[in-house]
């Protein structure tokens with residue numbers, strides 16, 4: 001049980017680093033053509049090309065869940081898969097629903113951390129192009145946003 005919980009937490013936390021790296025070096029790199037419409041929205045369609053990343057990033061999680069479930073000796077991969085998938089789901093809730101309001105719920109929050117997180121991501125969106133970005137992570141961001149939100153309270 002200890003191993004299971006540790007692996008889930010470790011995988012979840014590692015994903016923040018993976019997401020940061022992927023966002024900075026893949027999405028703002030050679031996969032920019034898929035990510036660009038998330039920065040320059042034309043608003044005509046509910047879906048963005050950027051949504052392909054849900055499929056791309058879901059696949060490793062699904063593969064680990066399947067291997068961990070069906071291959072007895074690889075059972076621990078199941079917990080890594082759960083951590084990765086939980087991160088993906090959290091990312092969707094925080095990024096697509098809370099920040100970008102693609103569904104009109106979780107409109108607002110008094111929570112200082114969530115407000116700081118949203119401001120940090122809005123700073124990421126101030127940059128419309130591929131270069132010179134900031135705040136590529138999601139759940140972790142520079143501490144100054146937290147300090148500023150705390151002052152507002």
Ligand SMILES: [Zn+2]
Pocket residue numbers: 023027028035039124
């Ligand atoms: Zn971006």
Ligand SMILES: [Zn+2]
Pocket residue numbers: 038095100121125
């Ligand atoms: Zn965004």
